[in-house]
Amino acid sequence: MYHPPRLTLRTVLAILALVGGLLLLSLYLAFQGRFFLLGPQITLEPTHPGRHNQPVVVLRGTAHNITRLWLNNRPIYTDREGNFEEALVLENGYTIATLTAEDRYGRHTDIAREFVYIPSTLVFK
Numbered sequence: 583m584y585h586p587p588r589l590t591l592r593t594v595l596a597i598l599a600l601v602g603g604l605l606l607l608s609l610y611l612a613f614q615g616r617f618f619l620l621g622p623q624i625t626l627e628p629t630h631p632g633r634h635n636q637p638v639v640v641l642r643g644t645a646h647n648i649t650r651l652w653l654n655n656r657p658i659y660t661d662r663e664g665n666f667e668e669a670l671v672l673e674n675g676y677t678i679a680t681l682t683a684e685d686r687y688g689r690h691t692d693i694a695r696e697f698v699y700i701p702s703t704l705v706f707k
Contacts, residue, residue, distance in 0.1 A: 624683050672697050
């Protein structure tokens with residue numbers, strides 16, 4: 583007659599430790615995987631759209647999950663919290679500012695803002 587092996591306390595604890603370890607590993611991988619799933623993120627504070635009488639506009643915002651950040655293909659830098667502040671000199675007329683971020687996996691995201699600079703000394707006849 584067959585008698586199944588009896589579960590000992592040591593066997594039950596080993597099984598619980600294994601299941602707990604796998605659960606912790608799964609939670610850790612999910613927690614760290616959020617950066618991969620979210621990708622690079624840029625948040626730009628609102629700027630006054632439309633016409634500007636001043637030649638300089640300051641772009642402020644935050645960037646997360648990035649390794650590099652550019653404003654019109656020029657590298658800019660963030661502080662430890664991901665905040666950035668960069669002055670943009672507007673050309674006469676129409677200007678597009680493009681922020682581009684890249685994460686450690688090579689993925690990119692872009693944000694573009696349009697500005698129109700009309701000097702206050704310009705007189706139309």
